[in-house]
Every structure is written in C-alpha cells, then in structure tokens.
Amino acid sequence: MLDALARDLRRRDTHQPAVLGADRAGAARVLATRGDLADLADRYAAALHARGIGPGGTVGVAVRPGPRALAVMLAVHRLGARAAVLDPGAGPDVLRARLAVARPEVVLADATAQAVAGWARPLARRARLALPDLAELGPVATIGPRLPGCAPALDAGVRSVIPPRPMDGDGDAVIVFTSGTTSRPRAVVHTRASLAAGMAAVAGLVAPEAGRPVLGGTFFVLAPSLASGAPVALPARSPRVLARQLVRLAPQATYLTPPQLRAVLAQGGRFSGRVWTGSAPASAGLLGRVKERGAVQAWGVYALTELFPAAAVEHADKAAFTGEGDLVGAPLPGVVARTDSSGELLLSGPAARDRYLGEEPDPWVATGDRARLCDGRIVLAGRAKDMVLRQAENIYPGLYEPALHVPGVEVALLVGVPAGDGDERVVAVVEPVRGTDRAALRAALARPLERMGAARPDAVLLAEIPLSGRSRKPDRAATARLAARILAGHAEGGRAERGRVKGGRVKGDRAKGSRA
Known part of the structure; x- marks a missing residue:
C-alpha cells in the first residue's frame, strides 16, 4: 500500500488536498497537497540515501503526526530501512534506553522535539515532554522549519541526489516501543508485510471513498485513506475547535480516542458518517452517545501495537450484549484468536508483529488480556496484571x-x-x-x-x-x-x-x- 501510495501521489491529482488542518473556527486549511507529499518524500529519501541509509538501516523518528511524518515514513520505506518511533513524552531516561536498543544511524526530529531537548526545556516541562540533550541522541537532522538551536536540516547541502528505486521484498519496517523499563525496553518490530496487512485491514474495515474527507491523525488512518484518494484532516487539539471542525468538515469517517470523543460530546459536538474509536476501552454508553449526536455508526476497535486492528464491534451489537465482560467483536479477516490454559487471549494473523527487538519471531501475540470466545466473538475479562x-x-x-x-x-x-x-x-x-x-x-x-x-x-x-x-x-x-x-x-x-x-x-x- 505504501508503494502504491507513493506512486499515486505523484501520478494522480497532485494539486488535490491531501492533509488538512483547521483554523480556530473549525474551517479546513490545506497543510499539504498530494504533490507536496510526493515532493517531501522524494527529498527525504534523497537526503537519507546521501547519508548512507539503505536496506537494514534504522532511522529514529521524533516528528509530530502530519504531512512531514508521513513523508518520512514513505522515504524510509522506499529505502528499505526501518523507522524507530521515538516519543518525546517518554522522558529522557526511557529514551536513552530506547535509543541504546534501536541504535538509529540518524534521528529525524522536528523543531518541537528538539526544543524539548534544549533551548525551550522549561516550556517543554510544562507540557510534560522531555528528551535527552541533543548530543546524547547521536546524529540529528531537522525535519521542517528550523528554530534557534536546532540541528541542520535533513536535506541541507544535498544537491541533485537521486534516491534508488523503491526496495522490493520484505524486511523490517518499523520499531514501536511499548511498555518496558529503562533496563529492558520492549520494542515491537513490524515487517513491511505485517505493516501492509494492517493497513489493508483498516482499508477493508473503513472502506474510505475517494474525494470525501476522513478525520484522524494516526498513520493507520492517513495511509489507507490517502491511498483510497480521500483527504485526511488532522483532529484539532482543542475540544472546542474539534467540535467545530467536525461540523464544518462533515467527514465520511472519524477516528478519535475515547477521551477525545468525551471532550467533543462535552462541547455539544455533533458527528457525521461512521465514527471509530480505540486505544482505550469504549463503553456501549459512549458509543450510544456518539450515535445520538449524529453518527450513522459508532464502532469500537480492539487493537494492539502488536496487531492493528484485531477486532471491531458496532454500538448496536455491543449494547445488545448482556453477558459478563466487554464485547470487542469478531476477529477481523485473517486474524485468528484463541485462549491459553490461563485464559489469556492469543492472536495471530498477517498483521501481527514479527517479533520483539532482540527476540526470536513468534506468530502468536500474547495480549495480556483475559478473554473468552463467545459465538466467534471476543469478550474481554480484563488485564491479567489488573x-x-x-x-x-x-x-x-x-x-x-x-x-x-x-x-x-x-x-x-x-x-x-x-x-x-x-x-x-x-x-x-x-x-x-x-x-x-x-x-x-x-x-x-x-x-x-x-x-x-x-x-x-x-x-x-x-x-x-x-x-x-x-x-x-x-x-x-x-x-x-x-x-x-x-x-x-x-x-x-x-x-x-x-x-x-x-x-x-x-x-x-x-x-x-x-x-x-
């Protein structure tokens, strides 16, 4: 899908909006056209290639979700390298440990992430963000506008470098850190195949239509929607502005976390089309309130970093369930679910992570959730550790x-x-x-x-x-x-x-x- 998206951005409707933001009144503003994304991806791929990044290489990414982050992912994918996602909110000690495990050849960071690490550290503390000093990150390059104290731009001094043809075949694609202490960070490794399977599953579940906007900020919303020809609007951070954005945009599909949904509802916001939520438990009551405010359908998505997405359930089915536990729906196509002797839910399928960094591949993902299978549907009974x-x-x-x-x-x-x-x-x-x-x-x-x-x-x-x-x-x-x-x-x-x-x-x- 990423290969197809990279081609389509250049070949089809390059002037059409790809990624949208919102002004204070909630009106859409274009952050990048399809041609802009293609140009950024080409520039980043050329600059990384000039730095010697290729198949098997690792690129640290500390860039806020949006056009530049997506262009970085397209560039890294084209070169056959893997992206190690770095979260500035994890704290300096945790990030040092994660960097020691991932060992990126270069860290790409936008001005905000670098501000956290240096010149604006007092402001960053108020936002609960923290990075080590820039010198501790290793080679750093800036993505997007530079501010005082930032590292040189990624493509600074790069002239007429032509990146190689897109890599064909499988290999590591992305490293995403989950729980884990500073002594033993836990890193999920997805291959190009598992990443593609996950995006295909999202595309099959949401089925975005070309030309009609989708609202959501995650990579698994951006890539499948853009590949289908649908522009993507990034959710406004302010609940009040987000409520206005939903009304002005009238998206065909919306993906927000449960806290975002609750914040919009508190502002009297209204929805359109189908609404999807995940990353945290979503009750039938919350989904019902979303439908009462205009959504045609309201879906809860069960997903893990190790396998996204795994199952989904619409409000009507969740509300009708009267048994004990939390109904999260039937496994999506290709996902196989079973429980072990202790009742822990195990999942497998094409979209499952290949392995944890430093460990052997394992086709089964131990979710940490206790569950039972009821008429082919997954019913959660809570986290084992809880x-x-x-x-x-x-x-x-x-x-x-x-x-x-x-x-x-x-x-x-x-x-x-x-x-x-x-x-x-x-x-x-x-x-x-x-x-x-x-x-x-x-x-x-x-x-x-x-x-x-x-x-x-x-x-x-x-x-x-x-x-x-x-x-x-x-x-x-x-x-x-x-x-x-x-x-x-x-x-x-x-x-x-x-x-x-x-x-x-x-x-x-x-x-x-x-x-x-």
Whole structure:
C-alpha cells in the first residue's frame, strides 16, 4: 500500500488536498497537497540515501503526526530501512534506553522535539515532554522549519541526489516501543508485510471513498485513506475547535480516542458518517452517545501495537450484549484468536508483529488480556496484571466494569487498595458525566452493583479518573492511589467522600475532590 501510495501521489491529482488542518473556527486549511507529499518524500529519501541509509538501516523518528511524518515514513520505506518511533513524552531516561536498543544511524526530529531537548526545556516541562540533550541522541537532522538551536536540516547541502528505486521484498519496517523499563525496553518490530496487512485491514474495515474527507491523525488512518484518494484532516487539539471542525468538515469517517470523543460530546459536538474509536476501552454508553449526536455508526476497535486492528464491534451489537465482560467483536479477516490454559487471549494473523527487538519471531501475540470466545466473538475479562486479590479470591476488573457504565457514567474502574496482610479492598471509582444528577446516578448504579456478587466493591467513589499517555487512557495505578488517599482521608476524620455498597445501595458517596 505504501508503494502504491507513493506512486499515486505523484501520478494522480497532485494539486488535490491531501492533509488538512483547521483554523480556530473549525474551517479546513490545506497543510499539504498530494504533490507536496510526493515532493517531501522524494527529498527525504534523497537526503537519507546521501547519508548512507539503505536496506537494514534504522532511522529514529521524533516528528509530530502530519504531512512531514508521513513523508518520512514513505522515504524510509522506499529505502528499505526501518523507522524507530521515538516519543518525546517518554522522558529522557526511557529514551536513552530506547535509543541504546534501536541504535538509529540518524534521528529525524522536528523543531518541537528538539526544543524539548534544549533551548525551550522549561516550556517543554510544562507540557510534560522531555528528551535527552541533543548530543546524547547521536546524529540529528531537522525535519521542517528550523528554530534557534536546532540541528541542520535533513536535506541541507544535498544537491541533485537521486534516491534508488523503491526496495522490493520484505524486511523490517518499523520499531514501536511499548511498555518496558529503562533496563529492558520492549520494542515491537513490524515487517513491511505485517505493516501492509494492517493497513489493508483498516482499508477493508473503513472502506474510505475517494474525494470525501476522513478525520484522524494516526498513520493507520492517513495511509489507507490517502491511498483510497480521500483527504485526511488532522483532529484539532482543542475540544472546542474539534467540535467545530467536525461540523464544518462533515467527514465520511472519524477516528478519535475515547477521551477525545468525551471532550467533543462535552462541547455539544455533533458527528457525521461512521465514527471509530480505540486505544482505550469504549463503553456501549459512549458509543450510544456518539450515535445520538449524529453518527450513522459508532464502532469500537480492539487493537494492539502488536496487531492493528484485531477486532471491531458496532454500538448496536455491543449494547445488545448482556453477558459478563466487554464485547470487542469478531476477529477481523485473517486474524485468528484463541485462549491459553490461563485464559489469556492469543492472536495471530498477517498483521501481527514479527517479533520483539532482540527476540526470536513468534506468530502468536500474547495480549495480556483475559478473554473468552463467545459465538466467534471476543469478550474481554480484563488485564491479567489488573487482578485484585481479596480474601484469597481473584477478581478481574474487566469482567465487571462494563456493567458500571450506566447512563450518567463517563468512566468506571475497579481497583485494588492495600488492606494489610497482602489483602486488598476492591474500590469502584466512577467518574460521572458532567451535570449528572447524583441521586439518579446512585439509583442507576444500585442494580449492577448488586449483581456483582462476590466481586461487589467495598467502596464506591465518585471522582475524576486520572488519564495518562498520549492516548489519554485511564490510569489504573493513579486511580488506585487516588482511591487510597480518599479512603485514608475518610478514616482520619471523615473529610473525604466515600461510597459503601450495602444491600445493593450506594451510601455516603460524597468524595473529596470529586467533581460529581
């Protein structure tokens, strides 16, 4: 698909918009035409070739999503090299460790990433971004406009260098880091074949139509949409502007994370066409609210860095599911799912990663999710590592959390709080939708809490759930710490708000710091 996209950008409708942004009123502005992308990719490929980058080489990439990042990926792909994706938000220690593992011959960074590493470090700290000093990154080249203190431009001094013909055949394509400590970073390696299979799966799932805009900022949205002839609009960062952008653009397909969807809904935003969400759990209630605001369909996508996408489910099917656990849908074509003896979900298929860097290839991806297969569909029962141990009983939060997403609940998590002697208290932390009536929410929660049986929580807290990471996922560890602080405050003098479940009722739900 990337090879076809690179050819089509040059041969077809070069003046047509390819990547769009939005002004403060939400109106579209062209960031790059198809011809612009082709020119950038050619320039970057020539400059990297001049630096000796070729098949088997590694290029570090610290460039914000957008036209330049996509052009870099096209250039690296053309040369048969692999791109190691570097996240400035990971912190300097983690990035040093990741660089030591990936060993890129050159790091391509835009001015923002370099500012984090040097001249604008105080501003970067406020944005929770951090890189090592530039000297620690090795050879660095600037992508896009240079600002004071930036490294030389990638194509500085490159004249009339013609890159080689696109590489044919398989090989490593991209390295993406996931969890892992500074002592042992975990790096997912996708080959050109698995990357192509993943993009083809997205194209088959979304089926973008040429000429009609798609809204989304990830590589797996940009490449398949542009290959289909559809321009892509990058989501505005401001929820207010994003809500306006959705109305002005009226995209045929929209891909936003659950936190982005919730932020747009809070702004009174409306949707059009089909809406897709992933990167964090999406409840049937959230998908239903998206459809109420105009979406023709609202889909939850189950995907991992190791296999994107794996399964998908539309709101109607998710809402109709009454069993325990979280229905994430049937495996997509080519994806094979099974569970091992411990109940962990294993996935395989053409889009699965080849291996973890430094390890042998393995066709099966261990997801870390407990699951069961129900009528050919995947039902998650929670992360194995999130298990709570109470009175020698294993409680898996993911099995019960979906039932807590009643009307008026934004996000709900079950977490464990240490209770001494290695035991834990089970605490439900519920974040209400803004403006929700507290009495109505208490009444709505009573029934699902009663049905939880032995997993019924010891306390129910109404509070804002912390988020983390670039995808703004609910942070379980931070939520557990928050719950512990609230409960400790209550024990010290009743200043915190706590909810206790007794006979299926929620009592004393006044929680310190709660926005509910």
